Amino acid sequence: MYDYKSLRVAVSDGVAQVTIDNPPVNLLDTTLIGDLGHFIGTVRDDRSVRVVVFQSANPDFFLAHVDFRYMEHPDQFAALAELVPGDGTLNPMQSLHLALRSLPQLTIVKLRGRLRGGGNEFAMAADLRFAAAGQTWLSQVESRIGIIPGGGGTQLLPRLVGRARALEVIDGALVQDDLAAALAREGQALGAVYPAPEALVAKVARAVQAGAQTPDGELDLENAIARA
Amino acid sequence: MYDYKSLRVAVSDGVAQVTIDNPPVNLLDTTLIGDLGHFIGTVRDDRSVRVVVFQSANPDFFLAHVDFRYMEHPDQFAALAELVPGDGTLNPMQSLHLALRSLPQLTIVKLRGRLRGGGNEFAMAADLRFAAAGQTWLSQVESRIGIIPGGGGTQLLPRLVGRARALEVIDGALVQDDLAAALAREGQALGAVYPAPEALVAKVARAVQAGAQTPDGELDLENAIARA
Amino acid sequence: MYDYKSLRVAVSDGVAQVTIDNPPVNLLDTTLIGDLGHFIGTVRDDRSVRVVVFQSANPDFFLAHVDFRYMEHPDQFAALAELVPGDGTLNPMQSLHLALRSLPQLTIVKLRGRLRGGGNEFAMAADLRFAAAGQTWLSQVESRIGIIPGGGGTQLLPRLVGRARALEVIDGALVQDDLAAALAREGQALGAVYPAPEALVAKVARAVQAGAQTPDGELDLENAIARA
Numbered sequence: 001m002y003d004y005k006s007l008r009v010a011v012s013d014g015v016a017q018v019t020i021d022n023p024p025v026n027l028l029d030t031t032l033i034g035d036l037g038h039f040i041g042t043v044r045d046d047r048s049v050r051v052v053v054f055q056s057a058n059p060d061f062f063l064a065h066v067d068f069r070y071m072e073h074p075d076q077f078a079a080l081a082e083l084v085p086g087d088g089t090l091n092p093m094q095s096l097h098l099a100l101r102s103l104p105q106l107t108i109v110k111l112r113g114r115l116r117g118g119g120n121e122f123a124m125a126a127d128l129r130f131a132a133a134g135q136t137w138l139s140q141v142e143s144r145i146g147i148i149p150g151g152g153g154t155q156l157l158p159r160l161v162g163r164a165r166a167l168e169v170i171d172g173a174l175v176q177d178d179l180a181a182a183l184a185r186e187g188q189a190l191g192a193v194y195p196a197p198e199a200l201v202a203k204v205a206r207a208v209q210a211g212a213q214t215p216d217g218e219l220d221l222e223n224a225i226a227r228a
Numbered sequence: 229m230y231d232y233k234s235l236r237v238a239v240s241d242g243v244a245q246v247t248i249d250n251p252p253v254n255l256l257d258t259t260l261i262g263d264l265g266h267f268i269g270t271v272r273d274d275r276s277v278r279v280v281v282f283q284s285a286n287p288d289f290f291l292a293h294v295d296f297r298y299m300e301h302p303d304q305f306a307a308l309a310e311l312v313p314g315d316g317t318l319n320p321m322q323s324l325h326l327a328l329r330s331l332p333q334l335t336i337v338k339l340r341g342r343l344r345g346g347g348n349e350f351a352m353a354a355d356l357r358f359a360a361a362g363q364t365w366l367s368q369v370e371s372r373i374g375i376i377p378g379g380g381g382t383q384l385l386p387r388l389v390g391r392a393r394a395l396e397v398i399d400g401a402l403v404q405d406d407l408a409a410a411l412a413r414e415g416q417a418l419g420a421v422y423p424a425p426e427a428l429v430a431k432v433a434r435a436v437q438a439g440a441q442t443p444d445g446e447l448d449l450e451n452a453i454a455r456a
Numbered sequence: 457m458y459d460y461k462s463l464r465v466a467v468s469d470g471v472a473q474v475t476i477d478n479p480p481v482n483l484l485d486t487t488l489i490g491d492l493g494h495f496i497g498t499v500r501d502d503r504s505v506r507v508v509v510f511q512s513a514n515p516d517f518f519l520a521h522v523d524f525r526y527m528e529h530p531d532q533f534a535a536l537a538e539l540v541p542g543d544g545t546l547n548p549m550q551s552l553h554l555a556l557r558s559l560p561q562l563t564i565v566k567l568r569g570r571l572r573g574g575g576n577e578f579a580m581a582a583d584l585r586f587a588a589a590g591q592t593w594l595s596q597v598e599s600r601i602g603i604i605p606g607g608g609g610t611q612l613l614p615r616l617v618g619r620a621r622a623l624e625v626i627d628g629a630l631v632q633d634d635l636a637a638a639l640a641r642e643g644q645a646l647g648a649v650y651p652a653p654e655a656l657v658a659k660v661a662r663a664v665q666a667g668a669q670t671p672d673g674e675l676d677l678e679n680a681i682a683r684a
Contacts, residue, residue: 106399127395160390162616167583171562334627355623388618 002042004035008057014050016043016105021057025064028118030080033066033096036122037084040099044085052103054126055110059135062111063119066093066151093118093151097125111136121149124156140170230270232263236285242278244271244333249285253292256346258308261294261324264350265312268327272313280331282354283338287363290339291347294321294379321346321379325353339364349377352384368398457498460491464513470506472499472561477513481520484574486536489522489552492578493540496555500541508559510582511566515591518567519575522549522607549574549607553581567592577605580612596626 002009006022018039022032043049056062070077081088086095100107100122109123111131120138123129140149140157148154149170158166230237234250246267250260271277284290298305309316314323328335328350337351339359344367351357351366368377368385376382377398386394458465462478474495478488499505512518526533537544542551556563556578565579567587572595579585579594596605596613604610605626614622 106395128392160392164584164616167562334623356620388620 001046002039004039006032006035007039009039011049014048016046016049016052018052018054019057020054020063023058025061025114026056026058026119027064027067028093028122029067030076030083033080033092034083037080037096037099040096040103041085043105044099044103049105051106051108053108053110056113058113060113061119062109062113062115062136063122064114065117065119065141091150093121097121097152097156100125113137115139117142117149117153118151121151121153121156124160125152143171229274230267232267234260234263235267237267239277242276244274244277244280246280246282247285248282248291251286253289253342254284254286254347255292255295256321256350257295258304258311261308261320262311265308265324265327268324268331269313271333272327272331277333279334279336281336281338284341286341288341289347290337290341290343290364291350292342293345293347293369319378321349325349325380325384328353341365343367345370345377345381346379349379349381349384352388353380371399457502458495460495462488462491463495465495467505470504472502472505472508474508474510475513476510476519479514481517481570482512482514482575483520483523484549484578485523486532486539489536489548490539493536493552493555496552496559497541499561500555500559505561507562507564509564509566512569514569516569517575518565518569518571518592519578520570521573521575521597547606549577553577553608553612556581569593571595573598573605573609574607577607577609577612580616581608599627 002011002016006020008019008021010017010019020026020032022029026032043052077092080092081095084092084096085099086092088095090098106128107126108128108130109126111123111129112135114137115123116139120140123138140153142149142153149157154166154170157169161169230239230244234248236247236249238245238247248254248260250257254260271280305320308320309323312320312324313327314320316323318326334356335354336356336358337354339351339357340363342365343351348366348368368381370377370381377385382394382398385397389397458467458472462476464475464477466473466475476482476488478485482488499508533548536548537551540548540552541555542548544551546554562584563582564584564586565582567579567585568591570593571579576594576596596609598605598609605613610622610626613625617625
């Protein structure tokens with residue numbers, strides 16, 4: 001059901017673990033965008049999955065940017081519309097991120113390494129961001145080539161960090177050293193930053209799954225109070 | 229005028245100090261919910277009160293959760309509607325918290341100890357939260373028993389800490405150790421965290437009272453400039 | 457073109473550096489308000505300027521409050537309407553700050569020293585606030601004289617720091633020591649706080665200017681990738 005070239009998907013106990021593995025840097029090319037689009041379009045109707053966790057096989061890159069070659073081959077970019085959910089009214093990256101945001105499941109990105117441009121936009125479209133402290137670098141560097149973030153970044157970033165910081169990041173195209181410091185400052189807004197996010201990701205996934213398994217009207221009050 | 233079983237109210241210089249004292253853990257039962265509902269419904273028309281400060285007699289609990297026994301006796305929960313302000317279109321806890329939010333007075337909760345479920349929702353409905361650093365634990369643990377916060381938490385928490393952190397707290401039903409760390413990280417969002425909040429509570433209350441006592445059109449400019 | 461009594465304006469490479477110099481404390485009097493109003497009304501149509509940076513000649517005061525003497529001479533305050541952009545539906549300070557917010561250029565205030573009342577409102581109306589850590593004090597102290605911030609503070613402050621902190625600051629008229637601590641806590645919300653903001657201001661200004669200079673459709677992809 002979930003068999004992809006650039007993703008490895010393992011479903012267990014209601015949690016889908018999705019490992020992004022598109023060497024060398026998880027570039028958002030036709031292969032990876034297509035695989036993500038198909039997975040998101042499929043899992044939304046999979047009632048056996050209640051939590052989706054995205055992680056990277058590469059500790060240095062969670063997701064690099066969108067393949068720059070689309071700028072010389074806009075027809076190939078337009079053709080992505082066939083590979084992602086949506087009705088074609090948005091551009092393909094916006095459609096992909098909107099489909100991620102709209103999933104009925106709780107979505108978590110477990111961040112480590114670099115995220116740039118469309119990669120950062122993908123992470124912002126998830127419900128929760130857990131980042132490895134001191135090992136995660138976010139950036140929207142589109143303005144260096146005369147464009148602005150086009151996959152939802154101009155909407156998603158201000159909601160997470162406020163208009164002023166979003167302007168600083170997007171208009172300034174801050175270099176990584178600035179952004180590493182910024183992430184430390186505002187981890188709480190962009191997401192929760194932990195020394196080792198794996199443990200908390202597992203805990204939240206278990207808790208969501210446990211809550212979902214409690215049948216309505218059959219509460220074990222004594223046990224519930226003890227656990228609370 | 230303000231004579232209650234589970235609250236002690238002292239009004240002085242325009243400031244009402246309300247001490248919650250419902251042993252052993254300030255459980256939100258019919259007594260405490262009724263007393264809070266009557267106080268809030270009465271003080272809103274008391275022009276002699278300009279600031280309301282809520283504090284707890286118990287340093288370990290500001291407010292525990294809503295009495296779990298209402299889940300086995302929903303008729304007793306419904307009967308709370310008679311004891312809180314409101315027109316009956318919301319559930320009793322939502323009505324209580326909406327009435328608190330709507331008070332014309334500035335409302336401050338001076339937090340120390342544990343707040344769970346409805347207790348945390350009450351605090352979020354106040355104007356200002358001043359918390360004792362390292363001695364305050366907030367939580368919404370409803371999902372452990374298969375329900376979601378029903379007294380306003382799903383609206384109030386996202387406004388204070390953003391959608392992502394609210395999902396993390398509510399869906400994850402985080403345990404206290406996680407939340408103590410979270411409070412330290414985001415004290416500014418949930419409220420101001422101080423080593424000893426008493427002094428600042430008193431200062432803000434005095435300042436509001438002082439501002440209110442200045443008659444329109446009779447400004448002492450020299451003194452005002454000196455104080456500014 | 458930009459010749460003023462209380463401002464020094466230098467335009468270079470698309471960046472207008474505006475130095476506020478109205479001794480002794482950059483009081484917002486008729487001279488300074490008129491100069492700021494004229495500059496903002498003029499620069500908005502100056503296509504050669506893409507970034508505006510405001511700084512103070514006085515390291516102890518970025519901007520003091522609005523001249524208190526207007527309270528005894530309301531006709532002089534009303535006459536300011538002729539000196540600031542706007543159609544007269546707002547009061548002169550609101551008009552000045554709305555005009556600043558509406559500039560098509562990116563606006564940055566480089567903060568150092570004290571900002572009070574209308575001075576703080578001016579800074580909040582800019583796009584970005586870069587503050588010198590430990591050398592910047594913000595305040596809205598209007599409530600000490602029985603009024604509330606009237607130049608946009610009651611709208612701008614909640615958007616930056618949330619309703620609760622805005623109530624704490626405005627209703628409490630916090631003294632400078634409290635606010636210095638608050639700025640340290642919530643620098644990220646009010647603006648970015650840096651040990652030496654000059655370097656980052658220059659970097660952001662250069663980046664915006666560089667992005668703006670890239671002609672559409674003539675991207676140097678190899679160079680862009682190397683810089684990203």
